[in-house]
Amino acid sequence: MRRLTSTHWFRVGLASVSAAGILTALFALAGHSEISVTLQSALVHAAGMTVLVSLTMPWLRRCVEGQPAPLGWGLKIAALLPLAVVGTVLACGVITLLGFRPREPFWTCFGHDLSICVLITLTLGISMGLYDAQRRRLDAVTAALRERELEHERARKMALEARLASLEARLQPHFMFNTLNAISALIQDNPEEAERTIERLAALLRFALDATERGLVPLDHELKIVTDYVEIERTRFGERLTYAIDVDPEAAGCAVPPLAIQTLVENAIKHAITPRLDGGRLRVEATVRGDQVRLSVWDDGPGFRPDAIRAGHGLDNLRGRLAARFGADASLEIGRRDGGTLVTVALPRAGLS
Secondary structure (H helix, E strand, O other): OOOOOHHHHHHHHHHHHHHHHHHHHHHHHHOOHHHHHHHHHHHHHHHHHHHHHHHHHHHHHHHHOOOOHHHHHHHHHHHHHHHHHHHHHHHHHHHHHHOOOOOOOHHHHHHHHHHHHHHHHHHHHHHHHHHHHHHHHHHHHHHHHHHHHHHHHHHHHHHHHHHHHHHHHHOOHHHHHHHHHHHHHHHHHOHHHHHHHHHHHHHHHHHHHHHHHOOOEEHHHHHHHHHHHHHHHHHHHHHHEEEEEEEOHHHOOOEEOOOHHHHHHHHHHHHHHOOOOOOEEEEEEEEEEOOEEEEEEEEOOOOOOHHHOOOOOHHHHHHHHHHHHHHHHOEEEEEEEOOEEEEEEEEEOOOOO
16 A cells, blocks of 8 residues: 655645645635635644644654554544644744734634644544555455456466366376277277277367366266267276266356366276276265265276375376366365275366356
């Protein structure tokens, strides 16, 4: 927030003095002597308070710096009141010397003007306190909006990185070679299955390309891509890979980050199916618990060490995407169940608007 320096306070006072001087001249020219005298007195008071406030306010601000806003401005108002007394004494002395009120003794002038000056000081102090409080609230809201914009930008960047990492995984030479080799073999033996595999591969790559543009996708869309991905892998593994998908009816209408479940399945195949000659089993589950939807992939493999998760890829990338989009409301957990490995993503239950 921009602070008011002695220059700012002096400018405010100078504006008050100028206004009082102009009004005094106008009413004097118009022949309103009583109003002119009042404005002359106001001119003297404004000039005196301008000098006092511009000299003391910066020092006072440094003294109360770090105090909570209400206490800080309370101290400033308390300090301004003695200034009002001093300013009134000086102003009344000048008014008496200049003869602006020839029929009014000094103490009468002082008693009359002091109450007005104190009231003006209190009003000014409270008004500036309210102004300061509003500026602080505005600064806090502005900072929160900027932080939210940064979070959205981080989420967009993470989604882009996820898309690139996903494409990298899909387009790795061994993946494409194995898939195309399987398609080539199927063309002779089972052309219909070869055609279906090509369609699945095209759908998978199209979905990965579009992932950056999608904040959330329907769960059934994600599961369709998961099915396509597993079926493509089954052209490589055959009966070595068996799977099942179990979806809670309550979870059917939920929205999930694109490629979230697919990343879990990819990780399970990498650690539980590929290294084992006899292959293995995996199960995809989507359930609802309270205000959370839980996406789990279980496999019967031996599991993996945490250091096997490569930074910026796979589960690490997914964990970063969840944190960027949902913060502490989402998590990725790795555990054991039924002699196998269970990786679960928990995130807020949400539908598509």
